[in-house]
Amino acid sequence: MQASVINIEKIRKDFPILERKVHKDKPLVYLDNAATTQKPVQVIEAISNYYLNYNSNIHRAVHELAEEATAAYELTRDKVAKFINAPRREEIVFVRGTTEAINLVAYTWGRQNVGKDDIIVTTEYEHHSNIVPWQLLAKEKGARIEYVGVDDGGQLMLEQLDRYLETGRVKLVTFSQMSNVLGTISDSEEIVRRCKARGVRVLVDGAQSVPHMKVDLQRLGCDFFAFSAHKMLGPTGVGVLWARRDLLEGMVPFNGGGDMIREVHKYETTWNDLPYKFEAGTPNIADVIGFGAAIDYLEAIGMDRVREHEVEITRYALEKLSEIKGMKIYGPMDAGKRGGVISFNLGDIHPHDLATIIDEDGVAIRSGHHCAQVLMERLDVSATSRASFYIYNTKDEVDVLVRALNRARELFRI
Amino acid sequence: MSSADIYREIILDYYRNPRNYGKIPNPDVAQRDSNPLCGDELEMHLNIKDNKIADVKFTGKGCAISQASASMLTELIMGKDFEEVKKLSKEDILENLGLHDLGPARIKCALLSLKVLKSGLYSYLTEKMKDTASADKMKEEASGLY
Numbered sequence: 194m195q196a197s198v199i200n201i202e203k204i205r206k207d208f209p210i211l212e213r214k215v216h217k218d219k220p221l222v223y224l225d226n227a228a229t230t231q232k233p234v235q236v237i238e239a240i241s242n243y244y245l246n247y248n249s250n251i252h253r254a255v256h257e258l259a260e261e262a263t264a265a266y267e268l269t270r271d272k273v274a275k276f277i278n279a280p281r282r283e284e285i286v287f288v289r290g291t292t293e294a295i296n297l298v299a300y301t302w303g304r305q306n307v308g309k310d311d312i313i314v315t316t317e318y319e320h321h322s323n324i325v326p327w328q329l330l331a332k333e334k335g336a337r338i339e340y341v342g343v344d345d346g347g348q349l350m351l352e353q354l355d356r357y358l359e360t361g362r363v364k365l366v367t368f369s370q371m372s373n374v375l376g377t378i379s380d381s382e383e384i385v386r387r388c389k390a391r392g393v394r395v396l397v398d399g400a401q402s403v404p405h406m407k408v409d410l411q412r413l414g415c416d417f418f419a420f421s422a423h424k425m426l427g428p429t430g431v432g433v434l435w436a437r438r439d440l441l442e443g444m445v446p447f448n449g450g451g452d453m454i455r456e457v458h459k460y461e462t463t464w465n466d467l468p469y470k471f472e473a474g475t476p477n478i479a480d481v482i483g484f485g486a487a488i489d490y491l492e493a494i495g496m497d498r499v500r501e502h503e504v505e506i507t508r509y510a511l512e513k514l515s516e517i518k519g520m521k522i523y524g525p526m527d528a529g530k531r532g533g534v535i536s537f538n539l540g541d542i543h544p545h546d547l548a549t550i551i552d553e554d555g556v557a558i559r560s561g562h563h564c565a566q567v568l569m570e571r572l573d574v575s576a577t578s579r580a581s582f583y584i585y586n587t588k589d590e591v592d593v594l595v596r597a598l599n600r601a602r603e604l605f606r607i
Numbered sequence: 608m609s610s611a612d613i614y615r616e617i618i619l620d621y622y623r624n625p626r627n628y629g630k631i632p633n634p635d636v637a638q639r640d641s642n643p644l645c646g647d648e649l650e651m652h653l654n655i656k657d658n659k660i661a662d663v664k665f666t667g668k669g670c671a672i673s674q675a676s677a678s679m680l681t682e683l684i685m686g687k688d689f690e691e692v693k694k695l696s697k698e699d700i701l702e703n704l705g706l707h708d709l710g711p712a713r714i715k716c717a718l719l720s721l722k723v724l725k726s727g728l729y730s731y732l733t734e735k736m737k738d739t740a741s742a743d744k745m746k747e748e749a750s751g752l753y
């Protein structure tokens with residue numbers, strides 16, 4: 194194993210799944226991290242420790258188990274706030290994931306603030322979860338959706354954003370900080386600056402950025418921010434919506450029920466304080482606690498080093514993949530300015546066929562439209578293959594990928 | 608089944624040079640479907656005369672398995688008796704393709720064309736033949752494919 198900015202050998206020991214073999218005897222080469230990452234034992238143990246030792250509902254009971262569980266659950270909120278440098282812990286709302294966070298904003302703030310002929314601006318490289326909720330809202334309100342286009346280098350064409358902003362009808366601009374297909378890192382501070390200059394609200398989808406680079410919400414200056422635990426070593430079923438306190442205060446609740454109320458009477462209810470107003474019902478206690486362990490794990494490595502490792506492996510992969518005959522890579526080619534997500538097509542091999550073939554060599558990649566069909570149309574392809582890296586991936590694994598792709602190329606006689 | 612066995616010369620040939628590719632103007636049956644998981648698309652056009660498949664064409668986008676399967680299916684049914692075509696089964700298709708033991712994800716690719724065919728026959732039986740009993744059977748078969 195080559196030297197790296199992080200101690201990969203030590204890290205890999207924390208991920209027992211990486212030891213397993215697939216297709217009988219092939220070591221697993223897991224390169225589908227943009228879909229979901231593997232979980233270290235520390236996270237798995239935090240979850241089982243809760244169930245084994247202090248399983249209890251939170252916030253209401255006064256017994257010792259409930260107090261321990263409440264403390265552990267709320268501790269994750271503090272960890273999240275610190276991890277993304279959010280100004281206040283009560284602005285962190287736990288949800289099921291990025292998808293639910295965006296829907297929450299669309300169904301509450303969106304319904305209250307977007308009206309007929311208003312414009313919601315998104316981009317051509319959004320995940321379906323940052324398109325469909327806005328389409329639903331636009332249909333309901335008679336509003337319009339506009340797209341900031343993507344140029345041939347995989348970058349957003351910000352002059353189009355300016356044109357939309359000039360109409361004076363834009364209510365919200367929403368975009369992902371890192372594309373889950375092209376790996377493009379958006380110029381997010383600049384986008385937020387342009388929106389703020391016109392008093393327009395901004396939602397940032399951090400599903401791909403938060404796991405892979407240092408994110409500082411106070412520098413970013415957006416209004417809403419969403420991300421998922423399962424893409425950053427944490428469990429599925431937990432995500433975060435961050436929103437500025439004044440916005441959360443003005444928003445109607447998303448779900449009604451227990452925990453989100455202050456007083457319930459027959460015909461009137463008053464809401465609980467933030468963030469509980471948006472956390473109705475028994476939350477995903479175990480997994481929120483597990484998420485806390487994931488953040489600890491990443492903090493111990495340091496997000497700067499996580500990023501440095503990924504730049505290094507992405508640079509290596511871009512170089513090696515480019516050498517394969519018939520290879521077409523989508524997105525920016527400068528590893529220093531993009532994330533560790535590489536989408537490509539090899540000759541006329543359909544991505545599903547390609548993924549089937551290299552799966553036999555133990556290599557797990559994603560194939561398809563990656564929940565980004567608007568982008569697929571823009572690229573004029575029906576699908577791509579996608580390899581995506583994380584802290585435990587090595588250059589040796591990139592070599593296995595390259596060998597597997599060459600085998601596929603030979604099978605298809607390219 | 609290993610990929611060397613799946614991607615044989617014949618499958619690649621039908622993928623790259625699909626037979627009966629295209630559209631029929633004013634067809635008796637036009638049926639389209641897609642696989643929401645992978646985005647494979649398929650549209651099949653049929654003309655039916657004297658209880659025989661007088662003409663059949665398809666267009667589509669997708670993996671080698673789905674496209675080769677569609678093309679080979681059109682060859683299989685061209686000129687065949689309508690009654691025989693109605694009886695085509697999943698096993699017939701896989702046999703025709705020479706594919707077996709495909710995993711659960713990839714078998715959908717192989718069977719998309721049969722699903723489109725059966726759905727098309729359902730519409731034909733309902734609208735043109737007013738044969739609701741056979742139509743219902745066809746619909747059930749189509750939805751049972753995956």
Ligand SMILES: Cc1ncc(COP(=O)(O)O)c(C=O)c1O
Pocket residue numbers: 227228289290291292293320322323369371372373398400401421432564
């Ligand atoms: C950029 C981006 N946004 C949103 C999502 C949706 O995340 P989740 O499925 O966790 O809600 C994803 C994950 O696939 C993503 O990559």
